[in-house]
Amino acid sequence: MRVSSAYKVQYDVRPSKQTERRIILDLLRAGSDVGIKLNRYQYLGFGGVRFYDFEMIFRHLGIRDMTSLEVDETLVARCRYSKPFGFIDFHDQKLDFYLQRTVFKKPVIAWLDYDCVMDRSVVSDMRMIGASIPVGSFVFVTIDAKIPPGMAAMLPRPRLAAVKEEYGEFALVDRASELSPEQFPIFAERVLWASLSESLSKRSEGKFVPLMRIFYKDTTLMVTVGACLCDSKLEPVLRRRLNNDFKFLLPRADASPSLIPSFTLTPRERLLLDAAVTRPANERSLRKTLKRLGFKSEEITEYKRVFRFIPKYTESYI
């Protein structure tokens, strides 16, 4: 039985995913800027057969202590064959199994990029990793935000009962209407964030610092949350830096996270937008052109916020 998204998704061209990766990289760089020695960290992830995140983390942050986990037994041989660096430690294990047998010797950057929908096992993983990671560690978690199909087929009341049974104290929902297929992603994010933030904020050695809560969509709606168990001395500096440069990655108060917009742009439009959002505001001619093309001012503002993370693709042969 094949379950991995590796069989379903062509990973090479997923602009929103790549935007998300670049955001995570920039967040980590912000940590580096305030004095966190990231090259001495361990990276823990689900590299799949492509190991994109591993490539990025090694090339940009210089981390060599890397661990990749894979649970799909049909992919194990391909993962071992395809891992790009000899120093990647590969295990065909579930995360909880790995964590149960690991005492981390150094801080970790963990990106738990699940390709499954939300369930209680993800909450348990959050609590396990929250209890295990050393001070200074970063945790990012990505899940498919859509409602599980079997749950979507249920009537609202039984669905609410099923959710309450599944998530226990993390069933952060009052009404069945909050679990409709349209609303479920907001619930899933709320649970994911609560389980991560609750476990990290209980740790006394470090300070919990929220990093990101965002939705993004290429083929399906995904959500990523991230946080740091920061050294107490660095916490104010890191918070300040995040507040200055990455405020848009966290929702205000009780609001839901925002969606990284998926821009479908022609190369010329992209050049025009790049120019418009980087020139002084009083140069209105470019914005007028954009409006003539149908771009709304909110879209331009959104683009300005994330444009440096949006990839540019070219065709090449290796």
Added chain:
Amino acid sequence: MAELFDADASPEKRLFISLITRDISLADAIIDLLDNSVNAAMRPIHNAFSSASDFHKIFAKHSTRPNVTIHVTFDAHRVIVKDDAAGIDFETAKHEVFRFGHSDGPESRDRLSVYGIGMKRALFKIGKQISMFSDHRAGGFGLALNVPKWARDTTLPWTIPISKRERRLANQSTGTTITISEIHPDIKDRLIDRTFETELKDRISKVYSFFIGRIVNIYVNGREVDRTDFEIGEDNFSHDKFKRERVDCSILAGIATPAEGRFLNAGAGWFIFCNFRTVLYGDKSTLTGWGGGDLPLFQPKHRPFLGIVLFTSSDPEALPWTTTKGHINEDSGVWQEAKLRMAAVGKPVTSFLDKRYSDDGTSIQPSGIAKMAGDAINVFDAAIGNRSTFKLSMSRSKKVKTTTKIQYEITLKELDIVRRHFGRSNMTGTEIGRTTFDYFVSNEVGDV
């Protein structure tokens, strides 16, 4: 600005007594009195008790003969608690012992005295007439108190009359004796209940499992109370520890040592200690994470599970126990952090136990599990080691199952309808189950 007046907010003794005695059991009340004696036994060395390793130093001297003996005797008419510790001096009695609440800073407190209310609460809980005397090298004190009469006295501030007792010479005995008589009717019924003595001894054995035979010997109605020892497989336990403000916490989980070849329900679960006094004994509830999502619902197959949490602090008030010392203050930050880590420490053990027992009831014999867990080591020894992970895995036992069976009941009428649907009147239940399952996977789940 409007003129301010002083409204009467003075305490009322009868209400106060009723409030503080309502939520404590008789056994806990007697144990509160024992706490005073154990504290007295520890007082000469109490500065040495700050961290788990300090306690361990005492533990390492477990062959040392305890210096203090405590006798609890009771019948329908009186309860007596008597120890031969160093006693309470007159000045301490005058200024500290009978205050409701500590006046001093945390550093000078006894290690088992949290709020300075336990002894008074226990006295009021049990009876109306209290006699107490203590002999001390610096001069002790005596007390004779009629509680109803004292409760009727509305004079402020509250005081309790005590008398001086002579200094004791080096060759004279010291110690404290408390006698409570005019027992309350409900308490009298409990005291004459034959099961109460057994219950009390069992509780004392568990609550003072660290102290008995090391710091004190305890007798109930003349019979010595044995301590309960906790042992865990030496090479195979997971261990985590942390320090939060003034509290050290050490968490272990592994395979217990079987008693007479069996893993008993009473010896399984989480055991929580605050300054090595047992607060929770073999807890298997959601309080400690069982059945709450982090750990599975406790089942008989989990009986080999032994989890130990040791909280230690030189400030007892910082520990996560309630005023009765018989329960956990769930809102305490150090407890919340411990609970998070307990799940991570305990899960490898429950996962191991879950995998060793399959759905069809096949099991490995207890002796097999104990053998795999390795030689037994006392948990107090294990608690001072470094962080470690649980090492037992299925690779050392039977092969991991990758399949399971699904069973459910249907009516014969439904079975017949499905057989007709397929046009196969001899189709077996197994075939129908497989076919319908495949249909669901194919049409509802999709590409798996």
